[in-house]
Amino acid sequence: xxxxxxxxxxxxxxxxxxxxxxxxxxxxxxxxxxxxxxxxxxxxxxxxxxxxxxxxxxxxxxxxxxxxxxxxxxxxxxxxxxxxxxxxxxxxxxxxxxxxxxxxxxxxxxxxxxxxxxxxxxxxxxxxxxxxxxxxxxxxxxxxxxxxxxxxxxxxxxxxxxx
Numbered sequence: 001x002x003x004x005x006x007x008x009x010x011x012x013x014x015x016x017x018x019x020x021x022x023x024x025x026x027x028x029x030x031x032x033x034x035x036x037x038x039x040x041x042x043x044x045x046x047x048x049x050x051x052x053x054x055x056x057x058x059x060x061x062x063x064x065x066x067x068x069x070x071x072x073x074x075x076x077x078x079x080x081x082x083x084x085x086x087x088x089x090x091x092x093x094x095x096x097x098x099x100x101x102x103x104x105x106x107x108x109x110x111x112x113x114x115x116x117x118x119x120x121x122x123x124x125x126x127x128x129x130x131x132x133x134x135x136x137x138x139x140x141x142x143x144x145x146x147x148x149x150x151x152x153x154x155x156x157x158x159x160x161x162x163x
Contacts (some may be wrong), residue, residue, distance in 0.1 A: 038107075049064035057121060074104050
């Protein structure tokens with residue numbers, strides 16, 4: 001009886017640990033895609049800002065749409081990774097992914113404000129456009145702060161992030 005109980009306990013531990021390992025593996029797989037979408041979103045966002053400064057407003061709007069699409073794709077994948085992190089109970093990954101989500105949300109808000117500013121410039125509402133640009137900049141500064149916090153978390157836990 002004790003042997004069966006011990007065997008069952010060992011199997012339960014092995015299954016539990018293998019689930020954690022596969023969850024971490026899934027998070028790591030998703031991380032590359034998340035980072036690619038964030039990088040592309042940033043490129044589109046910066047392109048939109050440059051186009052706006054060059055008075056190429058139609059192109060700037062298109063770039064905003066592309067940035068939003070990339071950030072939304074990153075958000076979807078990050079939510080999926082969060083489900084794996086919560087399932088594993090790994091608080092470091094959970095905190096990291098919360099920061100990623102906050103960063104993405106700030107970037108989505110910045111993109112929305114930039115798009116609003118561009119639309120306002122199209123109808124010569126310069127003062128309102130400037131207000132939206134100030135908000136866009138504020139949201140991007142917030143995004144950079146979340147990114148800084150993520151980097152600090154990674155540096156404090158190098159074994160978790162393979163650095």
